[in-house]
Amino acid sequence: MKRVTLHLALLTGLALVVMAPAALADKVFGWVERATIEPWGVAVKAKLDSGALTSSLDAREIELFEREGEEWVRFRLKLEDTESEEVFSEQLELPLYRDLKVRGAGGRDERPVVLMKVCMGDTVYEEQFSLRDRGEMLYPLLLGRRTISHLGLLDVRRTFLQGPSCDADSPLQAYEPDDLSEGH
Numbered sequence: 656m657k658r659v660t661l662h663l664a665l666l667t668g669l670a671l672v673v674m675a676p677a678a679l680a681d682k683v684f685g686w687v688e689r690a691t692i693e694p695w696g697v698a699v700k701a702k703l704d705s706g707a708l709t710s711s712l713d714a715r716e717i718e719l720f721e722r723e724g725e726e727w728v729r730f731r732l733k734l735e736d737t738e739s740e741e742v743f744s745e746q747l748e749l750p751l752y753r754d755l756k757v758r759g760a761g762g763r764d765e766r767p768v769v770l771m772k773v774c775m776g777d778t779v780y781e782e783q784f785s786l787r788d789r790g791e792m793l794y795p796l797l798l799g800r801r802t803i804s805h806l807g808l809l810d811v812r813r814t815f816l817q818g819p820s821c822d823a824d825s826p827l828q829a830y831e832p833d834d835l836s837e838g839h
Contacts, residue, residue, distance in 0.1 A: 682776055682807035685814040689737065690796060691821060693772035693779050695745070698738040698819065699796050701775075703809055707799035709755055709768065710782055713789035719751065719767060726751040728767045730786050734795050755785045770830050773798075774821035775806055781830040 690701040692712075714730040721727065728751050733744045749769040757764045766785040773780055773796070782802045789795050803809055805828060810816065 683810050683816055684775065684803075684806055684808070685816040686809065686811045687794070687814040688775065689815060689818050690798075691774040691819040692732070692734065692796070693774055693821065695743060696774075696821075697732075697734050697743045698736050699734055700737060700794050701773075701796040701798050702794040703798045703803055703806075705800055705803060705809060705811075707797060708801060710784050710799045710802045711766075711787055711789065711797040712771065712784040713792070713795035714786035715788055715790070716746075717767060717786050717788075722748075728769055728786065730767075733790075752783060757785075772827075773802075774819040774825065776817040777820045777825055779821050779825050779827045780805055781828065783830070 684703055686703050688701050688703060689698060691698050713732070713734060715733050716729075716731045718729050719726060720729060727748055729746065729748045731744060731746045733742065735742050749771070752768045752770050755766045755768050757766060764787075766787050768783050768785045770781055771784050773782060775798075780802065782798075782805070789797070798806075
């Protein structure tokens with residue numbers, strides 16, 4: 656019942672209106688929130704987009720390579736910290752979680768997906784992030800339905816309801832494969 660209510664709230668833009676009692680304990684997030692990329696604590700603006708399934712993170716110099724028979728991704732995070740206004744630039748190497756095939760107005764695109772951590776509210780979430788150059792986009796971090804379904808409720812009328820407040824003692828919600836599919 657809670658999952659059905661959440662999906663209805665997302666589809667209709669309603670939050671906490673005629674909600675089941677169990678759902679009332681969920682946190683409510685606006686369509687734009689502040690988040691931090693962990694473990695570095697880089698503050699960014701995140702757009703919560705219920706029209707996207709998979710979350711996306713601004714990454715540059717993306718290249719696939721093989722390490723000990725496994726596929727990995729090397730990429731550079733180049734993010735402006737919204738709190739310090741300093742540019743965070745770090746090259747990362749992470750295992751490839753999967754490839755994402757995207758169809759849009761610009762045609763077909765294939766993007767690597769990795770597991771990374773983001774702080775939303777007072778919790779660190781390990782989630783799937785597709786990597787692409789979002790340098791021309793307003794938001795370097797887009798959170799899709801897979802991530803939103805772990806956060807709580809989405810109020811599409813409001814912004815900045817849950818500032819990031821994670822520290823070493825914050826709970827970590829480890830990634831667990833879900834039952835959301837591309838067609839739903």
